[in-house]
Amino acid sequence: MKAQTSLYDSLIMELTRTGELFRLSATEARLLAVLYVENHSQTLDQMANIIGKSKTAVNIAIRNLSHLGLVDRVWVKGERKDFYTSVNSVYSKLMTLQVKQWHTQTTRQVEAMEQFKQAVPKDDPQWQQMQEKLTSSLQFHEQAAGILKKVTAIS
Amino acid sequence: MKAQTSLYDSLIMELTRTGELFRLSATEARLLAVLYVENHSQTLDQMANIIGKSKTAVNIAIRNLSHLGLVDRVWVKGERKDFYTSVNSVYSKLMTLQVKQWHTQTTRQVEAMEQFKQAVPKDDPQWQQMQEKLTSSLQFHEQAAGILKKVTAIS
DNA sequence: TAGTACGTACAGAATATACCGTACGCACTA
DNA sequence: TAGTGCGTACGGTATATTCTGTACGTACTA
Numbered sequence: 001m002k003a004q005t006s007l008y009d010s011l012i013m014e015l016t017r018t019g020e021l022f023r024l025s026a027t028e029a030r031l032l033a034v035l036y037v038e039n040h041s042q043t044l045d046q047m048a049n050i051i052g053k054s055k056t057a058v059n060i061a062i063r064n065l066s067h068l069g070l071v072d073r074v075w076v077k078g079e080r081k082d083f084y085t086s087v088n089s090v091y092s093k094l095m096t097l098q099v100k101q102w103h104t105q106t107t108r109q110v111e112a113m114e115q116f117k118q119a120v121p122k123d124d125p126q127w128q129q130m131q132e133k134l135t136s137s138l139q140f141h142e143q144a145a146g147i148l149k150k151v152t153a154i155s
Numbered sequence: 156m157k158a159q160t161s162l163y164d165s166l167i168m169e170l171t172r173t174g175e176l177f178r179l180s181a182t183e184a185r186l187l188a189v190l191y192v193e194n195h196s197q198t199l200d201q202m203a204n205i206i207g208k209s210k211t212a213v214n215i216a217i218r219n220l221s222h223l224g225l226v227d228r229v230w231v232k233g234e235r236k237d238f239y240t241s242v243n244s245v246y247s248k249l250m251t252l253q254v255k256q257w258h259t260q261t262t263r264q265v266e267a268m269e270q271f272k273q274a275v276p277k278d279d280p281q282w283q284q285m286q287e288k289l290t291s292s293l294q295f296h297e298q299a300a301g302i303l304k305k306v307t308a309i310s
Numbered sequence: 311t312a313g314t315a316c317g318t319a320c321a322g323a324a325t326a327t328a329c330c331g332t333a334c335g336c337a338c339t340a
Numbered sequence: 341t342a343g344t345g346c347g348t349a350c351g352g353t354a355t356a357t358t359c360t361g362t363a364c365g366t367a368c369t370a
Contacts, residue, residue, distance in 0.1 A: 007271045014267040018260050023178060025358080039284050044317075054360050059318065080316065080368075091264075091295045095257065102250065105173050109246075112169040116162045129194050140246045147302050180328080199347075209330050214348065235338075235346065314369075319362105326357070334349075340342090 011037060015091075022094045027053060028061045032070060036090055041074045041083035068097060096151045103148045106141040113137050166192060170246075177249045182208060183216045187225060191245055196229045196238035223252060251306045258303045261296035268292050 012033045019029025030051050035042060042050070048058045062084055065071040070090050074083045087093060117130040167188045174184025185206050190197060199217070203210045217239055220226040225245050229238045242248060272285040 007267075007274050011267045011271045014260075014264045018264050021256055021260055027358080036288070039281065053358095056318075056320095056361080057359055060358090063318095082317075089291050089295070091261075091292070092298060095295070095298065101176055105169075105176050106246075109169045109173050112162075112166045116166045119162050126194065133191070136244050137246070140244070140250070143247060143250065143306065147305060150302060150305065151298065182328080208328095211331080211348075212329055215328090218348095237347075312370090314367100316367085317365090319364075321362090322360090324357100324359070327355080329354075330352090332350090332352105335347090337344100337346085339344080 008037075018091060019094065022098050024094075025061070025064075027051065027057060028065055031058065031061050032065060032086060032090060035071065035084065035086040041076070041085035043081040043083055045081070047084070070094065092151075099144065099148050099151050102144040103141075106137070106144045110134070110137050110141050163192075173246060174249070177253050179249075180216070180219075182206065182212060183220055186213065186216050187220060187241060187245060190226065190239065190241040196231070196240035198236040198238055200236070202239070225249065247306075254299065254303045254306050257299040258296075261292070261299045265289070265292050265296050 012030065015033035015036060016026070016029045019032050020026065024032065031047060034047065034050055044055050044058050044062070047062070048055045051058070062071060066073070066084075070087055070093060071084050072087055074085050076083050113130070113134045117127070117134055120127045120130055167185065170188035170191060171181070171184045174187050175181065179187065186202060189202065189205055197205070199210050199213050202217070203213045206213070217226060221228070221239075225242060225248060226239050227242055229240055231238050268285070268289045272282070272289055275282045275285055
């Protein structure tokens with residue numbers, strides 16, 4: 001018997017897939033999807049209930065998402081519980097974060113290549129090859145930088 | 156006692172980090188790094204030896220990398236073993252692959268949102284909110300498309 | 311002050327992932 | 341045909357990740 005899949009479920013699933021593409025864990029991604037679709041902020045208990053996980057699991061996932069700046073805690077008058085909501089255009093932000101990491105990492109990569117190249121004697125046949133790879137890496141770095149600029153220009 | 160770290164090791168490590176950023180597993184990333192730095196193609200045994208893993212593990216990793224089009228099998232005259240090498244500008248290609256996935260996924264996401272929106276009655280207050288989110292998602296999609304165009308223009 | 315409601319730290323269980331050694335199948339060789 | 345060398349499928353195991361229930365600390369309340 002095939003499980004009935006509502007449009008709501010499909011939507012959540014797609015959003016979850018998107019989140020996972022950006023290296024979020026399954027529950028982080030799902031949680032973010034729920035917060036994105038739901039229109040009012042949610043408590044830990046509500047979220048635990050919705051995604052069918054323990055409050056502890058939700059707590060940790062929310063902490064991570066919050067640490068990434070993808071989720072905000074909102075204050076609700078007269079309520080003791082914490083309420084959480086996703087930030088504006090989360091998915092764009094997620095993409096931006098990822099690209100930033102690329103940029104940082106490619107910088108490190110280029111530096112490592114340069115250092116390594118300098119240790120290779122210039123008359124070594126390896127030197128020329130390292131030189132080419134360095135050029136290639138630099139190009140890679142430029143590429144990441146270009147994308148970063150494009151991405152941050154929007155948000 | 157602190158482990159001695161050579162420039163070579165640092166380079167491999169950085170390249171590995173880069174690979175991991177693109178959702179490669181640790182060994183896939185390391186393997187790719189080695190193939191990238193080494194100037195001649197390597198056999199399974201050689202690679203297993205270099206990264207200190209079993210031949211089986213290397214075999215699977217190579218299969219995945221090959222499936223992603225990041226690694227090529229090269230024919231060497233008079234040799235029975237298979238030789239592998241990384242394709243040109245692997246890391247750019249890796250980035251391109253990733254962005255392509257974004258593009259595909261955002262398409263799916265937008266479709267799911269449109270379907271969901273249509274099921275919500277227009278006089279429902281939710282409708283307006285869904286409309287806004289759809290707009291936001293479309294923007295996200297455009298963003299991915301833009302990056303994709305930029306990336307593929309290079310390679 | 312005692313009681314209640316919340317968030318979170320922690321330890322162990324469950325699950326998923328990665329890995330290894332063995333063994334098999336195939337192709338080439340003598 | 342027997343033998344050798346290679347890639348790879350497979351089953352069991354280690355390791356890492358994720359999840360749960362319990363328990364604790366704090367803040368508010370009566």
